[in-house]
Amino acid sequence: MNGLIGRKVGMTQVYNDQGRRIAVTVLEAGPCPVVQVKTPDTDGYSAVQLGFAEQKPSRLPKAEVKHFEKAGVKPCKVTKEFALDDGEVVKAGDAVTVNMFDGVKYVDVSGITKGRGFAGVFRRYRIGGGPMTHGGHSKRRIGSIGARDLPGWVEKGKRMPGHMGCVNRKARNLAVVQVRGEENLILVAGAVPGAKGAVVIIRKALKK
Amino acid sequence: MIAKAIDKINAEQKAKITDVKAAPEFQVGDSVKVFVKIKEGDKERVQAFAGTVIARDGANGSSATFTVRRISFGVGVEKVFPVYSPYIDKVEVERSASVRRAKLYYLRNLTGKKARLREAKDTR
Numbered sequence: 001m002n003g004l005i006g007r008k009v010g011m012t013q014v015y016n017d018q019g020r021r022i023a024v025t026v027l028e029a030g031p032c033p034v035v036q037v038k039t040p041d042t043d044g045y046s047a048v049q050l051g052f053a054e055q056k057p058s059r060l061p062k063a064e065v066k067h068f069e070k071a072g073v074k075p076c077k078v079t080k081e082f083a084l085d086d087g088e089v090v091k092a093g094d095a096v097t098v099n100m101f102d103g104v105k106y107v108d109v110s111g112i113t114k115g116r117g118f119a120g121v122f123r124r125y126r127i128g129g130g131p132m133t134h135g136g137h138s139k140r141r142i143g144s145i146g147a148r149d150l151p152g153w154v155e156k157g158k159r160m161p162g163h164m165g166c167v168n169r170k171a172r173n174l175a176v177v178q179v180r181g182e183e184n185l186i187l188v189a190g191a192v193p194g195a196k197g198a199v200v201i202i203r204k205a206l207k208k
Numbered sequence: 209m210i211a212k213a214i215d216k217i218n219a220e221q222k223a224k225i226t227d228v229k230a231a232p233e234f235q236v237g238d239s240v241k242v243f244v245k246i247k248e249g250d251k252e253r254v255q256a257f258a259g260t261v262i263a264r265d266g267a268n269g270s271s272a273t274f275t276v277r278r279i280s281f282g283v284g285v286e287k288v289f290p291v292y293s294p295y296i297d298k299v300e301v302e303r304s305a306s307v308r309r310a311k312l313y314y315l316r317n318l319t320g321k322k323a324r325l326r327e328a329k330d331t332r
Contacts, residue, residue, distance in 0.1 A: 009213050009214060010213075010214045012214050012217055012218055012270075012271070013221075013270070013271050014217065014221055015221065015224075015293070015294055018247070019245075019247075019293065019294045019295045021271070021290060021293070026213055026214055026217060028213065183213065183216075185213055185217075187217070
């Protein structure tokens with residue numbers, strides 16, 4: 001299995017082996033029950049569906065409740081498919097814990113970034129804007145958006161105000177600082193997309 | 209669960225230091241000597257940085273820091289140390305001063321005789 005579903009707990013600092021302080025994000029990861037095993041025979045590809053965060057059955061459609069029942073696990077709020085390693089055998093009902101990251105050096109963490117609503121260009125694209133004083137009229141504006149007759153239109157992709165945040169983003173190659181199996185916690189160096197309490201997907205690093 | 213996990217990690221970090229040695233005790237305005245362990249290759253030595261504590265930040269949390277200021281060759285130098293750092297060997301208080309502020313940032317604008325602090329009376 002290459003990943004796990006988790007939740008962002010927050011950030012703090014810890015000292016590493018060299019005695020240096022490093023900023024870490026604390027993630028609550030798993031334990032995730034295996035809800036379904038997909039095989040080439042039945043589904044055309046092999047994968048496992050993991051669940052995370054318990055949910056009352058009354059809050060789910062009957063079809064989903066039965067889906068969890070079939071695997072013999074408690075209903076979950078979140079489900080996500082993960083690829084299997086070669087030759088790895090799992091069965092529905094197994095629980096995957098954060099211990100799967102023991103010995104793993106780097107992880108990728110993806111989540112939904114904090115929503116910023118309709119944001120101006122200062123915030124959205126870090127455009128400097130115009131002068132605040134000396135009679136500036138475009139204080140936080142973008143200024144010119146192009147020439148007049150030539151070419152006569154605004155170029156595509158011109159950076160303008162608009163909706164910002166609330167999109168899927170991935171932080172790659174974050175170093176694993178600590179894996180705390182008993183508390184289902186994993187500490188990764190650096191920041192992770194999303195707000196505290198947001199669901200994140202933690203995968204073994206793809207490019208390291 | 210969410211907030212508790214962070215608190216637990218922070219408390220652990222703090223305990224890791226305070227279990228081995230007592231947390232350094234000093235106040236803002238004190239003239240201190242901070243002994244810092246420095247690693248050079250595989251050798252470790254201790255270097256002292258002497259100066260006045262002009263600020264302490266982060267209350268009593270695990271990430272609390274203090275700022276030490278000194279005048280070195282006519283140039284003001286400030287260093288920020290974590291209170292609960294495994295790299296701090298010890299902090300010696302050489303002299304205490306009576307100060308009326310928590311942050312002595314005003315010392316940055318003063319030099320020479322003006323930058324002196326009144327020594328604390330024993331009755332403090």
